[in-house]
Amino acid sequence: MKKRINIFFQSLSIELRNIFVYQFEFWVGVLSTTLIPILVSYLLWKSIYESRGVETMNGFSLSGMVLYYFCITISWKAVFSKASGFIARDIYYGGLNKYLIYPISYLNFKLGEYFAKSLFFYVNLLLFLLFYYFYWGNDLTILSVSKGMILIIFSTIIYYFITCMTEYLTFWVENTWSLAILMRSIVGFGGGVLMPLSFYPETVQNLLHFTPFPFLLYYPVLILLNKESSFSFLENFGVLIFWNIVFFLITRFIWNKGKYQYSGVGI
């Protein structure tokens, strides 16, 4: 176990070093993932609120909606990481070979890499919330932000397993890019990235509760923003743990079947 944790942090560290190599890409990434979402969400929702001539919509004021939209967008980016396609590429191009030679777990090693890419968005989110707290945010508390962040980190692990599940299919079908996009869209829809789930019909909201999606992003962000949520922190945490176990077991099952299909192309 100690070795696994050590390898996870080593993988995280080497991926961070990889990210920092590209100075220009890094700083443009900082700008494009913070300023542009804020600007876009502000302009979009401002025009919606103005055209409707209302102060609040489904319990969200304009500033509340912009804050929600920004937080859920950045959380979404943290959860699905920028690592999408990395496992499929390893299988397709044979990059997996080197990891199979090392006395480590591939799943564990890649989790470190995945988190390294998410880490940037966690920091981004926290810095923005800090800034917001000092200027406008009397709703936010350290406790609410901490609870929300814990849930988002667990959501990241779940989405990592979902990514592995879909990308492990490359063992059979060679190209899973469209499936990854489909999964991302479904999670985006069910997780309230397009708009808060309170905007959806009640039947859809109820149906979504049978899936992990609202617990990945929507409720964690409401808890983070200290807003009223249908599920408490502990309930949401319990659901995430349950789905984590389910997806982990499915991921392991697919790996155990898929490894027989691997032909190790590239050498």
Added chain:
Amino acid sequence: MIKVTNVSKTFKVPRKDPGLKSAFKALFKREYITKQALDNVSIEIKEGEIIGLVGANGAGKTTLVKILSGIISRTDGDVSILGFDPWKREDAYRSQLALIMGQKAQLWWDLPAHDSYLLLKEIYQIPNKRFEDNLKLLSEKLFVTKQLHVPVRKLSLGERMKMEIVAALLHDPKIIFLDEPTIGLDIISQKAIRSFLSQYMKERNPIIILTSHYMQDIEELCPRLALMRAGEIVYDGPLNNIINKSGALRTLSFDIDHERSGLGEFFDKKELTMNCNENKVSVQIHKDELSIVLKDLLNSFNVSNLSTTRIDIDSVIESYLSYEKKN
């Protein structure tokens, strides 16, 4: 010790006819063909032995290496390496293994090699002192100490290959798979790598399986040779046998303008295979039989531009590898 018993491997490969129609058809129904990559391969390699695996592209060398290193599964047969089944991918086995792939970088491309080495130190749990000593020794012997802090993508192909070798040997592996370690390198780099490997083998005594298309690699490093053709091992024995055989064989070449009709029959009777290209004929023949065949040939046919040459090792190996697979 490596013991491979009756190992076979088949791959299912998609098959598609050219053209738009067949591309569209493949959207609904896909055809597959089964490719036999390895066919009942058996081989034993003792501790400290170095074996050269030679064969044409697609002969099954790399498939065998991938099975031995646990990267892919086998369809049939048994493999035991140091008492482990590689397919089980036990950490205790993988800790004793190294795979150097000439065509595939293992180091992190954007980072200096030293960063990758530090990661490998954790992966293989190499104690600090041993890591420092090995890194110093290997980088000095391969003359890459100054390049340790340069991003890998900025290194020359030769330097990169040397860095890959350092990475693979840091944990003192007992089994080393070298897959075309000198491919694409200039003569000086090839020599440097061969000389390093030769010295390393003497000092550390690991099992080494080397695949290469360069005969120079095999001649300098491998006392034992295994020749693979169409998924089978067609020769497994001392390299010296091949060298001696090449010393004993001659190529008899001549031109023939007329009366070539009986020529095929003439060589068939002597159990010799002739190669014919327009009016140019060549035959491989043992040096002891040369004078009799020559005398009969000159008595029976009108030939010109007659010459005999010694056969090099490449040609002997080629003769093993070029026969059609039986059945």
